[in-house]
Amino acid sequence: MKKYSSLLTLIFTTFYSIGQITEHECAKGKIALWQKNSSSARLMANKQADDNIDITYYKLDIRVDYSPQQISGGVSIFAKSKINNLNRVVLDLQNVLATDSVIANGRKLAFSHQNNQITISLDKTYQSNQVVQLVVYYHGVPGSSGFDSFVFGQHNNNNDRAIWSLSEPYGASDWFPCKNALDDKADSTDVWITADKYFVSVSNGKLIATIDNPDGTKTYRWKNTYPIAQYLISIAMSNYVLYRNDFRFIGNNIMPVTHYVYPESFTESNKKKLDQTVILLDLFSNKFGLYPFVTEKYGHAQFGWGGGMEHQTCSSMYNFEGSLVAHELAHQWFGNKITCKNWENIWLNEGFATYAESIYEEYLKGFEGYKASILGEINAAKRAKGTVYVQDISSVNSIFDSNKSYAKGASVLHMLRGVVGDILFFKILQTYVESKHAYKNATTEDFQAVAEQVYGQKLDYFFKQWIYGENYPKYTVNWATKPQSQGKYTLAVNISQSTNTTPTFFTMPLTFKVSTAKGDTILKAFNAQAQQTFDFTLNDKPESFVFDADNWILKEASVQKTEAVLSVQQENENPLSFSISPNPVAHQSTISFQLARPSLVTLQLYNTQGQLVQTLQNGNLPAGNQQISINSQEYPSGEYILQLYVDNTIYTQKVMISK
Numbered sequence: 001m002k003k004y005s006s007l008l009t010l011i012f013t014t015f016y017s018i019g020q021i022t023e024h025e026c027a028k029g030k031i032a033l034w035q036k037n038s039s040s041a042r043l044m045a046n047k048q049a050d051d052n053i054d055i056t057y058y059k060l061d062i063r064v065d066y067s068p069q070q071i072s073g074g075v076s077i078f079a080k081s082k083i084n085n086l087n088r089v090v091l092d093l094q095n096v097l098a099t100d101s102v103i104a105n106g107r108k109l110a111f112s113h114q115n116n117q118i119t120i121s122l123d124k125t126y127q128s129n130q131v132v133q134l135v136v137y138y139h140g141v142p143g144s145s146g147f148d149s150f151v152f153g154q155h156n157n158n159n160d161r162a163i164w165s166l167s168e169p170y171g172a173s174d175w176f177p178c179k180n181a182l183d184d185k186a187d188s189t190d191v192w193i194t195a196d197k198y199f200v201s202v203s204n205g206k207l208i209a210t211i212d213n214p215d216g217t218k219t220y221r222w223k224n225t226y227p228i229a230q231y232l233i234s235i236a237m238s239n240y241v242l243y244r245n246d247f248r249f250i251g252n253n254i255m256p257v258t259h260y261v262y263p264e265s266f267t268e269s270n271k272k273k274l275d276q277t278v279i280l281l282d283l284f285s286n287k288f289g290l291y292p293f294v295t296e297k298y299g300h301a302q303f304g305w306g307g308g309m310e311h312q313t314c315s316s317m318y319n320f321e322g323s324l325v326a327h328e329l330a331h332q333w334f335g336n337k338i339t340c341k342n343w344e345n346i347w348l349n350e351g352f353a354t355y356a357e358s359i360y361e362e363y364l365k366g367f368e369g370y371k372a373s374i375l376g377e378i379n380a381a382k383r384a385k386g387t388v389y390v391q392d393i394s395s396v397n398s399i400f401d402s403n404k405s406y407a408k409g410a411s412v413l414h415m416l417r418g419v420v421g422d423i424l425f426f427k428i429l430q431t432y433v434e435s436k437h438a439y440k441n442a443t444t445e446d447f448q449a450v451a452e453q454v455y456g457q458k459l460d461y462f463f464k465q466w467i468y469g470e471n472y473p474k475y476t477v478n479w480a481t482k483p484q485s486q487g488k489y490t491l492a493v494n495i496s497q498s499t500n501t502t503p504t505f506f507t508m509p510l511t512f513k514v515s516t517a518k519g520d521t522i523l524k525a526f527n528a529q530a531q532q533t534f535d536f537t538l539n540d541k542p543e544s545f546v547f548d549a550d551n552w553i554l555k556e557a558s559v560q561k562t563e564a565v566l567s568v569q570q571e572n573e574n575p576l577s578f579s580i581s582p583n584p585v586a587h588q589s590t591i592s593f594q595l596a597r598p599s600l601v602t603l604q605l606y607n608t609q610g611q612l613v614q615t616l617q618n619g620n621l622p623a624g625n626q627q628i629s630i631n632s633q634e635y636p637s638g639e640y641i642l643q644l645y646v647d648n649t650i651y652t653q654k655v656m657i658s659k
Contacts, residue, residue, distance in 0.1 A: 001168055001307065001308065001309045001310060001328075001331070001350070001400075002307050002308050002323075002324055002327040002328065002353070002354075003305075003306060003307030003308075049090075049092065049179050049180055049181035049184070050089060050090040050091070050179060051082070052081065052082050052083050052086055052089070053079040053080065053081060053082060053086070053089055053132065053179065054079060054080040054081075054082055054184060055077065055078070055079050055178075055179050055184050055185070055186045055230075056078045056079060056080060056131070056186060056187045056188075057076070057077070057078035057186055057187060057188055057189065058075065058076070058077060058176075058178065058186050058189045058190075058230075058233065059075065059076035059189065059190040059191075059192070060073070060075050060176055060189070060190070060191045060192065060193075060233070061073050061074050061075070061076070061190075061192045062074075062075075062176070062191075062192070062193060062194070063194040063195065063217070064163055064193060064194070064195045064199075064201075064235070064237065065195070065196075066152060066161050066163065066195070066196065066199075069141055069152045070139060070140060070141050071097075071139065071140065071141075071142055071150070071175060072138070072139035072140075073137070073138070073139075073194075074135050074136065074137045074138075075135070075136050075138070075176050075177050075178075076133070076134070076135045077091070077132075077133075077134045077135075077136065077177070077178070078131055078132070078133050079131070079132050079134075079179070080129055080130070080131055080132075081126040081127065081128055081129065081130050081131075081132060082128065083128060084127050084128050085125050085126075085127070086122065086125065086126040086127075086130075086132070087121065087122050087124075087125050087126075088119065088120065088121055088122060089119075089120045089122060089132060089134070090117050090118065090119050090120070091117065091118045091120065091134075091136065091177045091178065091179060092116065092117055092118075092172075092173035092177065092178055092179065092180035093113065093116065093117070093118050093136075093138065093173050093176075093177040093178075094116050094142075094143040094173055094174050095113065095114070095115075095116050096140055096141060096142070096143040096174075097138050097139070097140035097141075097142065097143070097174075097175075098113075098138060098139055098140050099111065099113040099118055099136060099137070099138050099177075100137040100138055100139060101136075101137045102118070102120050102134060102135070102136050102137075103134070103135040103137070104122065104123045104132070104133060104134050104135075105123055105133070107123050109121055109122065109123060109134075116173065118136065118177060120134065136177040138177060142174050142175040143174040143175075144171070144174060148166065148305065149165060149166055149167050149171025149172070149174040149175065150163075150164075150165050150166075150171070150174055150175040151163065151164050151165075151166075151303075151304065151305070153303075153304040154304070155238065155262050155264070155302075155304060156262065156263070156264045160238065160239055160262070160263075161198065161199075161238065161239070162236075162237065162238040162262075162303065162304055163195075163199070163235070163236075163237040163238070164234075164235065164236045164237065164301075164303040164304065164305070164316060165233075165234050165235050165236075166234070166303075166305055166309050166316065167230070167231040167232075167233070167234070168231045168309065169182075169231060169343055169393075169396070169399060170231075171231070172230040172231050172233065176233075178230045179230065180230060181230070182229045182230065182231060182339055182340070182341075182342070182343070182441070183339075183341045183342065183441045184230075185227040185228055185229050185339070185439070185440065185441070186227065186228055186230070187227055188223075188224055188225050188226070188227075188228075189204060189205070189223075189224045189228055189233060190221065190222070190223050190224075191203035191204065191205075191221075191222045191224075191233065191235065192219060192220070192221045192222070193219065193220050193222075193235055193237065194213065194217050194218070194219040195217060195218065195237060196216065196217055196218075197212065197216055197217060197218040198239055199218070199237040199238060199239070200220075200237065200238065200239065200240040200242070200260060201218075201220040201235060201236075201237045202220070202222075202235070202236045202237070202240070202260050202301045202314055203220070203222035203224075203233075203234060203235050203236075203314070204222060204224040204228065204232070204233060204234060204311065204312045204313050204314060205222050205223050205224030205225065205226075205293075205296045205297070205312075205313055206222065206223050206224075206296050206297065207220065207221070207222055208221045208222065208223045209221040224296065224312065224313065225295070225296070226292070226293055226296070226312070226439060227439040227440065228312050228336075229336075229339050232310070232311055232312040232336060232339075233311075233312075234309075234311035234312075234314070234316060236260065236301035236302075236303055236311075236314070236316055238260075238262060238302070238303075239262075239263060240260035240261060240262065240263075240301070240302070241260075241261050241262075241263050241266045242258060242259070242260060242261075243258075243259040243261055243266065243271060243274060244256055244257065244258050244259070245257040245259075245274070245275060245277060245278045246278070247278050247281045247282070247291070247294075247298070249285065249290060249291070249294060250290070253294075255291070255294050255295075255296075255297060255298065256297045256299070257277055257278055257281070257297070257298050257299050258297055258298075258299035258300075258314075259274045259277075259299050259300045259320075260299070260300065260301040260302060260314075261274075261300075261302050262302050265302060265319075270320050273320040273321065273322065273325070274300070274320050274325075276322055276325060277298070277299075277300075277325055277329065280325060280326055280329050280360065281298065281329065283359070283360070283363050284329060284330060284333065284356065284359075287359060287426055287429065287430075288330075288333045288334075288426075288429050288430060288433050289333070289429075289430045289433045289434055291332065291333075292332055292333055292336065292337035292433075292438075292439075293312065293313045293332065293336075293337075296313050297313050297314070298313055298314070298329070298332065299313070299314050299315075300314065300315050300316070300317045300320065300325075300328075301314050301315075301316050301317070302316075302317055302318070303316045303317065303318065304318070305318060306318050307324065308324045308325075308327065308328040309328070310328045310331030310332065310335055310336060310353070312332070312336045313332075315328035315329070315331070322360065322364075323357045323360070326356055326357050326359075326360040327353045327354065327356065327357055328353070329356075330352060330353040330355075330356030330357075331349065331352075331353045333352075333433055334348065334349060334352035334353055334356075335348075335349035335350075335352070335353060337433060337438060337439055338432070338433065338437050338438060338439075338440065338441070338442050339440075339441050339442075340441065340442065340443070341441035341442060341443045341446075342393070342443075343390060343393040343399050344389055344390045344391075344393060345389065345390075345442075345443050345444055346390060346399055346400070346405045347388050347389075347404070347405050347408075347409035347412070347444075347467070348409075348442060348443075348444065348447060350400070350405045350406050350409055351388075351405060351406065351408070351409015351410050351412060351413060352409070352410075352413065354377065354406045354407065354409060354410040355374075355377075355409070355410040355413040355414065357373065357410075358370050358373040358374045358377065358410065358414070361373035371550060371551060374410070374411070374414045374551070375551055376407075377406075377407045377408075377410045377411050377414070378407075378411050378414070378551060378554050380402065380403050380406075380407035380408075381403060381404075381407040381408035381410075381411040381472070381554055382472060382554070382556075383403045384401070384403040384404040384407070384408045385403075385404075385470075386398075386404065386470060387404075387467065387468050387469065387470055388404050388405070388408050388409055388412065388466065388467045388468075389444065389467050389468050390404075390405070408466075408554070411554045412466045412467065414552070415462075415466065415508075415552060415553060415554060416428075416451065416459075416462065417552075417611070418509075418511075418550075418552030418553070418611060419459075419462060419508075419509055419612065420451070420454075420455050420611075420612055421606070421607065421611035421612040421613045421614075422607070422611055423613060424454055424455055424612070424613075427454050428450060428451045428454045428455070431450050431453070431454050432447055432450040432451075435450055444463060444467050445463075448460070448463045456615065457615065457618070461507045461528075462507075462508075464503070465503045465506055465507065468502075469500075469502045469503050469506075470500070470501055470502055471500050471501065472506070472554045472555055472556070473497050473498075473500070473505070473506035473508065473553070473554075473555045473556075474497060474498040474500075474555070474556045474557075475495060475496070475497055475547070475555060475556070475557040475558070476495075476496045476497075476498075476557075476558050477493065477494070477495055477547045477557055477558065477559040477560070478493075478494045478559075478560055478561075478562045479491065479492065479493045479494070479512075479542075479545045479559070479560075479561055479562070480492050480561065480562050480563060481541065481542050483541075484537065487539070487540075488537055488538065488539060489537075489538045489539075489540065489541050489542060490535055490536070490537060490538075491514060491523075491535070491536040491537075491538055491542050491545075492533060492534070492535055492536075493512060493525070493533065493534045493536070493545075494531070494532075494533045495510065495525075495527050495531070495532050495533070495534070496530065496531045496532075497530050497531075499530070504530065505529070505530040506527075507526075507527065507528045508526075508527055508553055509524055509525070509526050509527070509612070510524065510525050510526070510527050510547070510548065510553070511523070511524050511547075511548050511549065511550070511552060512524070512525070512536075512545060512546065512547060512548075512549075513545070513546040513549040514536075514538065514542045514544070514545055514546075515542070515543050515544040515545075516538065516539075516540035516541060516542055516543055517540055517541070517543065518539065518540045521538065521641070521652060521654070522606060522608060522641050523536050523641075523643070523650065523652055524604070524606060524612075524641075524643055524650075525645075525650055526602075526645070534649075534650055535649045535650065536649075536650050536651070536652060537577075537649075537651050537652075538652070545559070545561065546559075547559045577593070577651070578591060578592060578593030578642075578644050578651060578653060579591075579592050579593075579653070580592075580630070580642065580653060580655050583655055583656060584655070584656035584657065584658045585630060585631075585632040585655060585656065585657045585658070586632060586658055586659075587631070587632055587633075588629055588630065588631050588632065589629070589630050589632075589655075590627050590628070590629055590630075591603065591616070591627065591628045591629075591630060591642065592625065592626065592627050593625075593626050593644060593651075594624065594625050594626065595621060595622070595623050595624060595626060595646070596623060597623050598620060598621065598622050598623055599620070599621060599623075599646050600619070600620055600646075601617055601618075601619070601620070601621045601626075601644070601645065601646055602615065602617060602618045602643075602644075602645040603615070603616040603617035603618075603628060603642065603643070603644050603645075604616065604642075604643050604645075605630070605635070605640050605641070605642055605643075605655075606640060606641045606642075606643060607638070607640060607641075608638075608639050608640070608641065613635060613640065614634070614635075616628055616630065630655075632657045632658065632659055633659070635657050636657075637657055637658050637659050638656075638657060639654065639655075639656055639657075640654070640655050640656075640657060641653070641654060641655070642654075642655050
């Protein structure tokens, strides 16, 4: 979900530009609206859903009247018993809605409706895995415990009517009975909406039928066949104009892209903006994997809330600006296909969708556009207080904290990309999307496990400090050079960090850009101490030094050159040298080096942006001659940097790969 505050008294102007701080008006608006309805929302935040049942199906057969403003109808709920001898079920429904009856197998059941929950005595005792089928009949004026979770609104200068829902995080039970727990997805849903024929009524999935009723109403029947969290079930109703695109994918298959737009918004300008949706579907399908609900649809329904909400297969939208369209579309993968298991892990939804905005900027403007976009997130993330993992889910200020869940969440993904490199980063995202968590739920640890599987190395240090730690590193960097024999130079880099709370210091791979008369070189070191010195052997005298040139780390840094000898390398020790032959690598080449003593050795291949492509060696090796093969068929053609890390010293070598 993303929010702009144009409808609120709290208004900000935000630009993606270098040096400026990104404000996520999504979060600003949520906080303002939540505070307006805080008491009932916080009550729902502390309610425990019935963990004795597993929801498999919802069917909403509802009538929505604009005048008088009310909702009525029946909701069918199928649920499997998770225990033996189940004789009672508890559903969530706000007290402002009246429960008329509950039916099972044609029989009325005894129930009580209080404290915003319906406690139902079942018609019989159910054993584990048996299916309970209930129909709850109800009516009333829907509540609004969250972000105006059900609204009777207007548009076109209040001349036209609109109705919409927005249930995140706890508002689903404001307008229909449900199990209000995001980690219990229904396997499928039907939403049947009956209203005055003025309304075009939109919901999740495919439109199966429209029925003109004798009383002047019209019924729209929508069917969703994918698992869905309760807060992603939605309705949007108005006098919409339908504008359609087609998304063509594997084998020239076609998926409809349907946009339900207010008549006054159906302009040539907006049509051009909406046309970008197909481009984004193609871009994100290439980056993340095929759009997750491709047998149904994607699209938008315009509504009056000042931003967007990622309702499954049909995002509700205030406008159609590119960053908003990108954000809500990305949620279809990250938030809808895989939903955070609990609100503490909301960064798995919002951080990923926010990061996708920068991927879109990279598509539009190249890597420089990406860097400018992500710098805005980094600057905002510096203002984050506390951990990205939400400590208090009864507070929407914490759940939808703009600086943490959005900006810092996006910054974490940016830094992960810097750690593992482009190829592995997008492979991690694709593997995650297709993992056992697909169409289910996930935690930070689940995502970390996928990342480690693809990367081939542990990332515990990374996630512990960035998701469960606080703040960011503040570096002091001193660098110095001294000549060696045979025209070589030692570059010594001393890194020190200010003492933090948790962690006391940050562990991260660091990137240095060094310029010499022969050109630029990207160097990398792994900083795992509060104070640490690294030696590099170069073939020419360093003329300039840039720390983390492409801003791969959320940080502050003070960098200065010093004449002091910082090197950890002994002056009388011959520097290790290594070679690769043949170079360029046309098919297969051999990397050779000699160890004077048993050593801990890491050999890694980086691209010229300083991103890790592959780790070729990581572990202890005996003394003597060492040879490691590299195959050109495994990498795209181009220039790379080999870095050999032996104990506390790093050596570099440029390598060309051609095919």
